[in-house]
Amino acid sequence: TVPAVPVAELPSRHPDPWRAATRHPFLDAVRDGTVPAAAFDTWLVQDARFVSDLLAFQARLLARAPRPAQAVLAGGLVALVDELSWFEEQAAVRGLDLDAAVLPVTAAYAGLLGRLDATDVGTALTALWTIERTYLDAWSAARPGAPEYRGFVEHWTQPGFAGYVAGLEAAADGVPAADADAVFTEVVAAEVAFWDMAVEAA
Numbered sequence: 001t002v003p004a005v006p007v008a009e010l011p012s013r014h015p016d017p018w019r020a021a022t023r024h025p026f027l028d029a030v031r032d033g034t035v036p037a038a039a040f041d042t043w044l045v046q047d048a049r050f051v052s053d054l055l056a057f058q059a060r061l062l063a064r065a066p067r068p069a070q071a072v073l074a075g076g077l078v079a080l081v082d083e084l085s086w087f088e089e090q091a092a093v094r095g096l097d098l099d100a101a102v103l104p105v106t107a108a109y110a111g112l113l114g115r116l117d118a119t120d121v122g123t124a125l126t127a128l129w130t131i132e133r134t135y136l137d138a139w140s141a142a143r144p145g146a147p148e149y150r151g152f153v154e155h156w157t158q159p160g161f162a163g164y165v166a167g168l169e170a171a172a173d174g175v176p177a178a179d180a181d182a183v184f185t186e187v188v189a190a191e192v193a194f195w196d197m198a199v200e201a202a
């Protein structure tokens with residue numbers, strides 16, 4: 001058998017998909033202040049739905065995770081519940097309906113999360129690390145963000161989030177994945193499609 005690839009090596013093994021997922025025109029527009037508010041709001045409502053889908057996926061993953069991965073997954077679940085409360089506050093401030101229709105890209109991403117339930121735990125942990133690392137790197141590239149979006153960019157680049165992603169890295173590296181490269185590229189493609197949705201909404 002081939003030795004397991006540390007997840008931290010996956011971005012450099014797939015540089016073009018990784019760049020597409022973490023250096024996206026939507027993020028440039030948030031940084032520069034050129035994103036139309038309606039496009040940002042459409043994206044924000046769909047992201048709240050994604051976080052709720054992710055919470056459910058992560059709860060299912062925790063139920064089958066090995067002991068060493070349990071603490072970071074459980075901590076992440078609490079953070080996702082807090083994140084949903086934060087989304088509700090932002091939605092209230094911006095006058096958004098979080099029960100708006102789910103867009104196809106969001107439904108497709110939920111389908112991917114559902115399929116991960118049937119994979120080995122190592123593959124699912126690699127996917128979860130990829131989801132969160134992509135988000136962290138993408139928002140880090142949008143720093144500091146235009147004044148009207150700075151609070152969002154700061155929220156998604158807090159040091160505690162980077163620490164969580166490091167914890168997920170250790171958890172993923174502790175369990176071999178059947179095909180880390182395949183799940184990495186599948187998740188990264190879903191992330192690109194999700195950013196694309198925001199640009200298409202503009």
Ligand code: HMH
Pocket residue numbers: 047050051054131132135191194
């Ligand atoms: C699309 N990927 C997407 N949204 C998020 N909120 C995260 C990752 C991080 O939880």
